[in-house]
Amino acid sequence: MTKDRPYSALVQRLKTAGLRPTRQRLALAKLLFEAPGGCDRHITAEQLHAEAVGDNVRVSLATIYNSLHQFTDAGLLREVVVESGRSYFDTNVSDHHHFYFEDSGRLQDIPGEMVQLDSLPPPPDGAKVARVDVIIRLQDGE
Numbered sequence: 001m002t003k004d005r006p007y008s009a010l011v012q013r014l015k016t017a018g019l020r021p022t023r024q025r026l027a028l029a030k031l032l033f034e035a036p037g038g039c040d041r042h043i044t045a046e047q048l049h050a051e052a053v054g055d056n057v058r059v060s061l062a063t064i065y066n067s068l069h070q071f072t073d074a075g076l077l078r079e080v081v082v083e084s085g086r087s088y089f090d091t092n093v094s095d096h097h098h099f100y101f102e103d104s105g106r107l108q109d110i111p112g113e114m115v116q117l118d119s120l121p122p123p124p125d126g127a128k129v130a131r132v133d134v135i136i137r138l139q140d141g142e
Contacts, residue, residue, distance in 0.1 A: 094112070105135075
């Protein structure tokens with residue numbers, strides 16, 4: 001009988017993505033992917049830093065930003081830029097779009113098939129469309 005070690009799934013997930021499973025990466029991955037709602041989270045670096053501090057993980061905000069960008073580059077997260085200097089990191093990397101509630105700063109997923117685009121302009125020479133992100137900005141009703 002073999003017993004899984006605590007983090008073994010996260011270690012494998014990081015290794016499969018080409019990332020070395022350091023202590024800090026494992027702690028952040030646990031917060032991102034194993035927290036309630038981890039399969040569908042929209043989180044800022046500052047929010048993740050606060051969660052890490054609350055969970056007694058000693059990590060700087062700079063390390064949080066670096067790790068989030070490494071996770072994004074490795075395909076584990078998707079960065080959603082809602083305005084200049086404000087990004088959320090999405091644990092759902094499938095094809096989908098977002099509602100952005102401007103007053104509260106909350107993001108909500110929209111399934112990819114719910115947004116229909118009739119046409120796109122042709123990309124400039126030498127470029128190709130990698131992905132289309134739609135963010136529908138909402139204001140709370142009065």
